[in-house]
Amino acid sequence: MSERESLIEAGGIASQVREEARSIVEVGKPVIEICEYVRRRIAELGGGMAFPCNVDIDSVAAHYTSPLGDTTVVDGSLVKVDIGVHVDGYIADTATTVCLDPSLRGLVEAAEAGLDEAIKAVRAGARSNDIGAVIERTIKARGAIPIGNLTGHRMARYVVHAGQSIPNVSSRNGHTLREADVYAIEPFSVPPTASGWITDGPPGHIYLFKKRRRVRSETAKDMLRVIQSEYRTLPFASRWVLGRFPGQEGAEAFSELLRSKCIYSYPQLVERSHAPVAQAEHTVIVTEDGCIVTTA
Secondary structure: OOHHHHHHHHHHHHHHHHHHHHOOOOOOOEHHHHHHHHHHHHHHOOOEEEEEEEEEEOOEEEOOOOOOOOOOEOOOOEEEEEEEEEEOOEEEEEEEEEEOOHHHHHHHHHHHHHHHHHHHHOOOOOEHHHHHHHHHHHHHHOOOEEOOOOEEEEEEOOEOOOOOEEEOOOOOOOOEOOOOOEEEEOOEEEOOOOOOOEEEEEEEEEEEEOOOOOOOOHHHHHHHHHHHHHHOOOOEEHHHHHOOOOHHHHHHHHHHHHHOOOEEEEEEEEEOOOOOOEEOEEEEEEEOOEEEEOOO
16 A cells, blocks of 8 residues: 555544544543544554544643543533544544534634635645644634644654644744645634633643663563554553553553653643633645645
8 A cells, every 4th residue: 555545544534433433522421432432443444543532621722531540521612532543654633623512613613714724725835834824814704813832733654743833823934835745734713812822731641652761660661662562653542551551560660661751741732721722633645736635
């Protein structure tokens, strides 16, 4: 299978699971059930997890997944479900917002419109800052504002964040998109009275292998080998690892990997004024005269 075929297959799986996940989000639903549903369906459809399913409620914009034994339930108004799938390391990243409060539907529509207009602006030779200006203008025209310090991102094989970004606001500096580059474009919208800025919150139970370092316990050594072989350079959930290394011994080994800086912990990203956040996201392959949306 070619790189493009793998990207398109990953996108098809991500799109199907995203739409299925929408149908199970409701008030009172355990978040861990949504996360595990997404994981199971991706595997059943032949894909791999590019990162843990994020279920981010209201002012949490990104990076929450359930820990082992999570008791969190859906109890908010805007629920973002962010899904990553890979096929042979080639990634599709997509997100949707389920609106449980009709008064906030405009925020969802603003984010979706920003995404639609951004996709129309994508082509080889386009400037990333020009796409950001399109997103900002579109979201503001619908009575909302974008989050200024969250961006879309270029992706590479087994790498979710490959360096270059697509801003959600206008800026002076940017880079030129190249044919065959793969980007996740993801506008976030908030009410006009919000700060429009995110800040780091508590840990989101999502981790990334950083570097192999010396660790003392045999369990930590075994755990690090599993992380490297199973997840490579892709983010993973603590519950995936601790489910394989149960009990106090596993918890202590995981803490040792954190203290030794073998793994990195992603914080939740929270809107600074605690305003509700909507998100929309697709993955695109840049072409000479436009783009292919793999997650449509």
